[in-house]
């Protein structure tokens with residue numbers, strides 16, 4: 001029987017998040033075996049643990065059918081693979097930064113200067129787009145210390161909270177690309193594996209759809225139902241059930257979590273009572 005092979009990061013920022021998406025899809029993965037490959041016992045899928053930089057190559061060469069990798073690594077690798085789904089995890093950006101005390105007016109600041117990066121391909125493409133001629137110094141790891149050492153005028157690196165730049169006396173001046181983890185795959189996957197892939201994608205969709213969503217239940221006087229529906233824009237067609245108490249109903253719907261906090265006071269003022277907000281594990285659209 002066919003089994004899918006998915007490559008995920010062995011250790012690092014993407015490891016836990018990738019495993020938890022698979023686990024939320026109901027896939028059982030043995031814990032911490034330290035092995036290069038783990039076999040799921042309840043879904044025909046094997047998990048390969050690799051360095052993230054190697055994942056596009058393994059998928060391109062069909063050693064793995066699927067992979068989870070950051071767009072930054074994928075685009076820098078320039079490997080021909082299919083981008084199947086954005087996963088909404090490991091969000092970050094590839095940015096240019098310079099020492100914070102150096103004045104900065106425009107991209108042309110970098111003309112004739114040296115920029116240190118682990119992303120030479122993407123940086124070159126971006127500079128070309130703006131017709132800026134700069135020298136690219138390719139280095140791996142600890143790019144942020146380079147300007148302090150006087151080895152480059154600026155850096156192009158991954159930023160998330162910005163605290164690494166800040167603690168190295170740097171400021172972010174240009175955004176090169178936004179990135180998040182994506183599911184990648186190969187073309188011309190064999191028929192039996194394609195069926196498995198569709199099952200997996202269906203589950204991933206259900207997991208991703210539920211993210212940031214909550215199920216809300218509240219009690220309301222019947223004459224306030226319309227007002228309450230107006231307050232929560234997500235509540236297009238809520239379920240309305242009569243309560244044992246005459247003139248009252250229970251209203252159920254799915255809402256965005258952030259919407260809830262914005263509207264809680266209004267809901268209470270409009271007459272909602274006994275408000276319950278509960279997590280949703282999976283959502284099939």
Ligand code: PRT
Nearest residue numbers: 012013051052053070090091092158159160161162163164
């Ligand atoms: O060993 P392996 O090669 O597999 O891992 P790695 O060290 O190359 O990658 P890892 O685990 O650091 O990151 C994996 C992926 O997570 C990256 O390719 C990005 O897609 C994504 N990601 C999300 C990040 C960050 N956020 C991030 N903050 N990757 C790196 N960083 C680093 C960045 O390089 C800088 O040093 O964190 C620092 C900046 O963070 P802030 O929060 O201080 O701005």
Ligand code: ZN
Nearest residue numbers: 051052053073
């Ligand atoms: Zn890496």
